Amino acid sequence: MNGIEDFLLEKARKTEQALEGYFASWNGAPAELAEPMRYSLFAGGKRLRPGLVLGAAMLVGGDDESALPAACAMEMIHTYSLIHDDLPSMDDDDLRRGRPTCHKAYGEAMAILAGDALLTMAFDVAAQTGDAAIVREIAHAAGVEGMVGGQVIDLMSEDKPLTVDALRRLHSYKTGALIRGSVRCGAMLGGANAEQLAALTAYGERIGLAFQIADDILNVTGAEADMGKPVGSDEAHHKSTYPALLGLEEARRLAGEQVASAIVALDGFGAEGETFRDLARYVVERRK
Amino acid sequence: MNGIEDFLLEKARKTEQALEGYFASWNGAPAELAEPMRYSLFAGGKRLRPGLVLGAAMLVGGDDESALPAACAMEMIHTYSLIHDDLPSMDDDDLRRGRPTCHKAYGEAMAILAGDALLTMAFDVAAQTGDAAIVREIAHAAGVEGMVGGQVIDLMSEDKPLTVDALRRLHSYKTGALIRGSVRCGAMLGGANAEQLAALTAYGERIGLAFQIADDILNVTGAEADMGKPVGSDEAHHKSTYPALLGLEEARRLAGEQVASAIVALDGFGAEGETFRDLARYVVERRK
Numbered sequence: 033m034n035g036i037e038d039f040l041l042e043k044a045r046k047t048e049q050a051l052e053g054y055f056a057s058w059n060g061a062p063a064e065l066a067e068p069m070r071y072s073l074f075a076g077g078k079r080l081r082p083g084l085v086l087g088a089a090m091l092v093g094g095d096d097e098s099a100l101p102a103a104c105a106m107e108m109i110h111t112y113s114l115i116h117d118d119l120p121s122m123d124d125d126d127l128r129r130g131r132p133t134c135h136k137a138y139g140e141a142m143a144i145l146a147g148d149a150l151l152t153m154a155f156d157v158a159a160q161t162g163d164a165a166i167v168r169e170i171a172h173a174a175g176v177e178g179m180v181g182g183q184v185i186d187l188m189s190e191d192k193p194l195t196v197d198a199l200r201r202l203h204s205y206k207t208g209a210l211i212r213g214s215v216r217c218g219a220m221l222g223g224a225n226a227e228q229l230a231a232l233t234a235y236g237e238r239i240g241l242a243f244q245i246a247d248d249i250l251n252v253t254g255a256e257a258d259m260g261k262p263v264g265s266d267e268a269h270h271k272s273t274y275p276a277l278l279g280l281e282e283a284r285r286l287a288g289e290q291v292a293s294a295i296v297a298l299d300g301f302g303a304e305g306e307t308f309r310d311l312a313r314y315v316v317e318r319r320k
Numbered sequence: 321m322n323g324i325e326d327f328l329l330e331k332a333r334k335t336e337q338a339l340e341g342y343f344a345s346w347n348g349a350p351a352e353l354a355e356p357m358r359y360s361l362f363a364g365g366k367r368l369r370p371g372l373v374l375g376a377a378m379l380v381g382g383d384d385e386s387a388l389p390a391a392c393a394m395e396m397i398h399t400y401s402l403i404h405d406d407l408p409s410m411d412d413d414d415l416r417r418g419r420p421t422c423h424k425a426y427g428e429a430m431a432i433l434a435g436d437a438l439l440t441m442a443f444d445v446a447a448q449t450g451d452a453a454i455v456r457e458i459a460h461a462a463g464v465e466g467m468v469g470g471q472v473i474d475l476m477s478e479d480k481p482l483t484v485d486a487l488r489r490l491h492s493y494k495t496g497a498l499i500r501g502s503v504r505c506g507a508m509l510g511g512a513n514a515e516q517l518a519a520l521t522a523y524g525e526r527i528g529l530a531f532q533i534a535d536d537i538l539n540v541t542g543a544e545a546d547m548g549k550p551v552g553s554d555e556a557h558h559k560s561t562y563p564a565l566l567g568l569e570e571a572r573r574l575a576g577e578q579v580a581s582a583i584v585a586l587d588g589f590g591a592e593g594e595t596f597r598d599l600a601r602y603v604v605e606r607r608k
Contacts, residue, residue: 058463058464058465060469061464061469062464062472062473062476064476065464065469065472066464112436116433121427121432122429122432139409140409141407141409141475142472142475144404144407144409145471147436148400148404148435148439149463149464149469151439151440152439152459152462152463152464153459153464155443155455155459156455156459156460158455159447159452159453159455159456160452160456161452162452163452164447164448164449164450164451164452164455165447167443167446167447167452168444168447168448170443171440171441171443174440175441175444176346176348176353176357176437176441177346177349180433180437181350184350184353184433187429187430187433188350
């Protein structure tokens with residue numbers, strides 16, 4: 033796994049540098065708002081979504097430079113969703129990545145506004161690609177037929193046992209859409225042709241599902257020190273999960289099947305696709 | 321005022337038709353999310369911001385068709401800001417436009433998500449102009465150096481007496497930026513030249529300030545039946561307002577001065593500018 037971890041680290045560093053640049057350019061922002069935004073954004077995330085944006089761009093012959101705004105926008109949107117999901121009226125979580133959640137550190141009002149601000153500025157950043165189609169791709173992934181729609185389905189499903197199909201739909205919205213959208217934005221900005229875009233969309237779709245199953249498994253089996261939050265929280269919230277519905281072994285098999293199928297989608301890319309093949313494996317083998 | 325009210329009504333009808341079309345296109349959205357979004361969006365607002373977008377486009381020779389996505393986006397963002405401002409951790413308001421606020425009707429979690437969704441989809445809609453510069457204009461107006469930044473300054477200023485300059489800065493961010501941005505987007509989409517854009521930016525700036533002073537005055541003197549919410553709420557929240565700082569008469573004089581100065585900014589437009597001159601007057605003479 034070292035190769036792929038190095039790849040993600042390098043892309044994370046570039047993304048963080050670009051994010052710092054954006055914050056520096058917003059010099060009229062009240063410091064009291066920029067602080068909670070930064071607190072949550074620079075909290076040591078894996079930067080998986082930026083890695084997917086930049087990796088997809090590279091895979092179709094593009095460069096980091098032109099894809100970086102989309103990479104930053106996706107990470108900002110991911111961060112806003114964590115801040116709002118943690119709120120007392122949602123999951124009511126106190127810890128995230130080993131630190132107090134944003135509302136625990138700054139109060140509820142400021143956490144809501146920091147999330148709103150990250151979401152808003154993500155679109156300012158995305159539009160710096162100069163490409164309105166990228167803005168639409170990101171809004172779609174984060175929107176009513178994507179992430180925020182999935183969060184609503186999730187809230188309505190608490191204390192209700194779901195079928196595997198319903199759980200799959202929930203996660204295809206809640207986490208899958210942003211992962212698939214990250215791969216698609218990178219491909220589009222890198223100049224993918226229609227066939228490449230279709231292959232990478234299938235890849236994104238499948239690793240999105242594998243990622244979520246792995247997340248559910250880690251919530252049961254993970255080490256609290258690795259996760260930075262209490263394990264077993266899904267069970268405590270009475271959430272339907274893949275291990276709960278299928279058992280651990282079957283959940284692991286299903287995740288493995290998605291990874292294999294994601295790798296098949298990359299057949300057309302030859303040796304150049306190796307990083308993304310490793311990334312698909314990493315998605316289920318990671319420890320946090 | 322009949323002429324300008326008819327103008328606003330006509331543009332409101334067009335905007336609402338376009339918004340209905342967008343909702344119809346999001347057919348994968350969970351009904352439980354679309355409902356609170358629609359509850360707050362179709363609550364009989366004045367549609368001032370869409371009127372500004374469409375009016376500015378018309379004034380520089382553009383048409384409604386190409387400016388409508390920005391008009392809808394601005395109204396969606398205005399609505400999301402009202403939903404989040406009303407939340408218990410913010411202003412904790414129970415009534416808005418004569419009806420229970422979104423969180424009173426749907427619960428706090430769903431209100432937060434409906435706001436998030438309106439904000440996200442506003443950018444999908446804005447990007448349907450095909451113009452990334454419009455997306456940036458809107459994100460800037462709604463962002464850390466605009467509306468959400470202003471809300472932070474507002475929260476931090478409760479129970480603290482502000483100077484007139486600090487109050488002006490607060491409102492230039494909190495309400496002024498979206499009003500100015502609406503005029504600017506309409507002008508840009510209508511094909512304004514640099515001189516027209518500068519004149520309309522000055523106009524937007526000045527009616528934005530006049531609008532806020534008038535709002536503060538209405539909060540003191542307005543009829544509860546017209547306002548659809550309790551009058552005197554600013555005082556109850558210990559908010560600095562223009563009437564509180566300057567007295568009613570001086571606040572009225574300042575609003576009138578801004579209107580006059582907004583009208584001067586339209587000098588270059590001749591007879592064509594009459595609607596926007598009326599609109600500037602309407603902003604301070606309205607009863608709600």
